[in-house]
Amino acid sequence: MKKIKKIKIRVNGKIKTIIDKLTLAELIKDLKIPLNKVAIELNKEIVNKKKINKIRFRNNDIIEIVHFIGGG
Numbered sequence: 001m002k003k004i005k006k007i008k009i010r011v012n013g014k015i016k017t018i019i020d021k022l023t024l025a026e027l028i029k030d031l032k033i034p035l036n037k038v039a040i041e042l043n044k045e046i047v048n049k050k051k052i053n054k055i056r057f058r059n060n061d062i063i064e065i066v067h068f069i070g071g072g
Contacts, residue, residue, distance in 0.1 A: 007059040024055040027063070039066045 005020045011027070018027070024047065028035055040047040041064040047055065057063075 007057060009057050009059075009061045009063060011063045012065055018057065020057065020059075022057060024052040024057070024063075027057075028052065028065075031065075033065060037068050039068070040064070041066070 006017050007020045008015055008017050010016070011031075024040070024042070028038075028040070035049060035052075040049070040052070042055065043062055
């Protein structure tokens with residue numbers, strides 16, 4: 001039986017333990033975040049949403065998810 005490797009990442013300031021194979025797209029889905037209403041930053045770099053299925057995390061990655069808020 002293969003052991004599942006876990007890593008720690010920081011999401012909006014909170015430490016989260018995940019499996020190391022998780023993609024950014026899977027994380028967004030797990031968090032139930034509407035992709036069209038957020039901007040995503042990974043280690044202080046804006047993420048191209050077209051590439052989120054290919055982005056995998058490394059230990060201690062920092063993710064910031066910012067929601068757009070309408071107003072006037």
